[in-house]
Amino acid sequence: MSEFDRKIITDAITRMLARREHSFDEVVRKLKLKGIDSESFMPILEEFRHADIQSDMRFAESRARALYLKGKGPRAIKLDLQQYGVGEGDAERALDEIEPDWFESAKRVKVKKFGEFFETDFTLRLKQKQFLQYRGFYQEHIEYAVSGD
Numbered sequence: 001m002s003e004f005d006r007k008i009i010t011d012a013i014t015r016m017l018a019r020r021e022h023s024f025d026e027v028v029r030k031l032k033l034k035g036i037d038s039e040s041f042m043p044i045l046e047e048f049r050h051a052d053i054q055s056d057m058r059f060a061e062s063r064a065r066a067l068y069l070k071g072k073g074p075r076a077i078k079l080d081l082q083q084y085g086v087g088e089g090d091a092e093r094a095l096d097e098i099e100p101d102w103f104e105s106a107k108r109v110k111v112k113k114f115g116e117f118f119e120t121d122f123t124l125r126l127k128q129k130q131f132l133q134y135r136g137f138y139q140e141h142i143e144y145a146v147s148g149d
Helices: 003-019 024-033 038-050 056-069 074-083 088-097 102-114 122-134 139-146
Strands: none
Touching (some): 003 024, 056 088, 122 139
């Protein structure tokens, strides 16, 4: 590989990571979309990873925090991180790092969508529960959010 090719690849990776954190798999995918051969960029990307310029853990933390603030539950966040190629261990550590209160988050999401009142009608409560399940919350978080306490 020529020095010019190396500079182009390095610049492409640097521009990506300067805007926001990216997972390793995401960088690989984007470089392939640009038509860059994986044999050319893989050693350079490994250098970035080894120098801790690219970090799946930092990506997982920032992505998990953003999704948590948008009202997503732990199940949805784990699935999202998985789609970006983040391992289960990194996803768990990222969720621990943001120190979430899933019960209060589920309640906030429920209140924002349905209001603060306690729903007594079974079908309307079921609708609330399904909505929270869709948002990625676990059953204990959902029960807490829709309970009258």
